[in-house]
Amino acid sequence: xxxxRRGSVLNWMANIIAERFGHGFTLRENTNGTVALxxxxxxxxxxxxxxxxxxxxxxxxxxxxxxxxVAEGWRYVLGSPxxxxxxxxxxxxxxxTTAQGMHIAYDILGLMYxxxxxxxxxxxxxxxxxxxxxxxxxxxxxxxxxxRPVVDEWLHILGQVxxxxxxxxxxxxxxxxxxxxxxxxxxxxxxxxxxxxxVRMMVGHLLKRHDIRLFLQAPYTKLASCSRIHPTDPFxxxxxxxxxxERHGTISAFYFICGHSDPLDxxxxxxxxxxxxxLRHIHARGHEIGxxxxxxxxxxxxxxxxxxxxxRFVCAEEGIQQNQWGGRMHYLRWExxxxxxxxxxxxxxxxxxxxxxxxxxxxxxxCFEYPAFNPVSQQILPLRVRPLVMMESSVIDxxxxxxxxxxxxxxxxxxxxxxCKSVNGCFTLLWHNSDLRSKQRKDxxxxxxx
Numbered sequence: 001x002x003x004x005r006r007g008s009v010l011n012w013m014a015n016i017i018a019e020r021f022g023h024g025f026t027l028r029e030n031t032n033g034t035v036a037l038x039x040x041x042x043x044x045x046x047x048x049x050x051x052x053x054x055x056x057x058x059x060x061x062x063x064x065x066x067x068x069x070v071a072e073g074w075r076y077v078l079g080s081p082x083x084x085x086x087x088x089x090x091x092x093x094x095x096x097t098t099a100q101g102m103h104i105a106y107d108i109l110g111l112m113y114x115x116x117x118x119x120x121x122x123x124x125x126x127x128x129x130x131x132x133x134x135x136x137x138x139x140x141x142x143x144x145x146x147x148r149p150v151v152d153e154w155l156h157i158l159g160q161v162x163x164x165x166x167x168x169x170x171x172x173x174x175x176x177x178x179x180x181x182x183x184x185x186x187x188x189x190x191x192x193x194x195x196x197x198x199v200r201m202m203v204g205h206l207l208k209r210h211d212i213r214l215f216l217q218a219p220y221t222k223l224a225s226c227s228r229i230h231p232t233d234p235f236x237x238x239x240x241x242x243x244x245x246e247r248h249g250t251i252s253a254f255y256f257i258c259g260h261s262d263p264l265d266x267x268x269x270x271x272x273x274x275x276x277x278x279l280r281h282i283h284a285r286g287h288e289i290g291x292x293x294x295x296x297x298x299x300x301x302x303x304x305x306x307x308x309x310x311x312r313f314v315c316a317e318e319g320i321q322q323n324q325w326g327g328r329m330h331y332l333r334w335e336x337x338x339x340x341x342x343x344x345x346x347x348x349x350x351x352x353x354x355x356x357x358x359x360x361x362x363x364x365x366x367c368f369e370y371p372a373f374n375p376v377s378q379q380i381l382p383l384r385v386r387p388l389v390m391m392e393s394s395v396i397d398x399x400x401x402x403x404x405x406x407x408x409x410x411x412x413x414x415x416x417x418x419x420c421k422s423v424n425g426c427f428t429l430l431w432h433n434s435d436l437r438s439k440q441r442k443d444x445x446x447x448x449x450x
């Protein structure tokens with residue numbers, strides 16, 4: 001993998017640093033194997049080690065060590081020692097004074113490139129169910145730092161060094177935020193099912209679950225959902241979700257499936273009268289509509305484009321206008337950088353797929369949104385990556401962590417949220433509208449919003 005720090009890579013990195021710190025720093029590769037970070041034409045600079053070997057690798061077997069920031073007089077945000085992927089050992093002291101400023105003997109920029117571009121996922125064939133690059137295959141999981149936003153932690157160190165070299169400048173102060181989104185795989189339990197399927201579900205309600213209420217409710221809800229999804233439908237939690245978001249001053253994003261490439265896709269059509277009503281209702285309440293590309297789309301740029309166009313066309317017919325269009329891949333399916341490039345080419349403004357299905361945590365090493373970069377074409381993309389920190393099923397379901405909805409599950413989710421708070425980042429939470437059927441799940445969701 002080519003890693004040319006003289007071109008678009010450094011421009012991309014400089015953009016990220018500008019977003020993070022609020023100043024237009026320049027980055028330039030030196031002949032001695034370092035990169036210089038400068039502020040305008042100021043003669044002072046920070047040099048950083050540049051490892052053009054470890055952080056170009058497309059595997060998960062990089063070396064690993066840790067750095068005790070506190071022992072060397074630096075502040076940490078999530079605890080010491082600080083994970084340091086890519087090296088077997090680090091010099092002590094790691095950060096030293098130079099004639100022009102300071103030197104950091106760890107390649108923070110290389111780590112940023114390797115993590116944010118998901119380089120360890122490029123070309124991988126050791127994939128799990130649904131074509132997933134599993135969390136358990138990742139370097140972060142193997143070395144125990146998956147639940148730490150390691151890129152943000154190292155940028156926090158860089159920020160301290162910047163303030164030492166340029167004490168008169170004020171760095172940008174970020175505020176913790178939370179973004180909630182909902183993949184609309186099943187907007188209704190009954191409305192779009194055939195009567196044969198509904199009857200089979202009724203038998204299950206009666207014989208397996210011994211729930212006479214659901215047995216009687218099923219045919220009534222099906223019949224009453226001719227023009228809109230009836231409020232008694234167990235999956236129709238849309239108003240409840242929007243109520244909670246509005247109480248907590250946030251906006252919910254609902255991502256709709258707009259194609260059928262596999263039986264695992266949705267049983268509804270976007271043009272259906274009931275879905276159109278739902279789209280209008282969500283928009284009228286001030287919440288967001290987005291794209292949930294179909295199961296087989298992640299390797300098919302033309303399909304992603306067609307489905308994005310379909311969503312925009314139907315929304316336009318309903319008078320729905322938005323400043324931005326984002327979304328998330330169905331089943332979190334992803335092929336790097338094929339899917340990334342396809343979403344950008346389809347005209348989406350952001351994507352929020354990049355979290356693991358089998359474990360919550362920081363797949364990209366950050367809880368900050370950032371500009372996308374294609375590591376194969378070496379191009380900055382107009383798409384923004386909004387990393388996914390937690391999907392509810394990753395924590396709750398037996399197929400993954402299996403913590404249920406009790407104290408253990410809530411503590412895990414809260415710890416992730418607090419990690420995002422520690423770096424003043426964004427806690428991104430995916431919770432399906434169809435996964436709020438019990439009081440315990442609703443309570444957990446509301447408590448996480450608080």
